[in-house]
Amino acid sequence: MLAAGNGLSANVLNSFHLRVLLGTLCTRSRPLPQDPKALLCHCHGVNYATVQRVIDENSCVAIDQVTRICRAGGGCRSCHVEIYELIQASVARRNGFWKRLWHRIRN
Ligand code: FES
DSSP states (O other): OOOTTSSOOTTTSOHHHHHHHHHHHHHTTOOOOSOTTSEEETTTTEEHHHHHHHHHHHTOOSHHHHHHHHOTTSSSOTTHHHHHHHHHHHHHHHHHHHHHHHHHHHO
């Protein structure tokens, strides 16, 4: 898969990173489902709304945190890309909130 001597070893770029990278490339333009009740993690039967609520209420920044709270992502890991995208969107929203608040305080 990776050519020897290109500086990337199997230790640095493991299968999880590859799946997240490939999943991100393949799903970047794919919108999240309109129905929040749609299943995100089929292994544990957790829907998008639940994962979104867990991320927002607990300010999660890692997939492991989400898995510990609601078990999503604790099985086959094929849903990690979607969880990762929800985390990224939530972090962006939180950062935007704090930046707007800081801007209002300073001006
Ligand atoms: S679908 Fe989420 S861990 Fe398998």
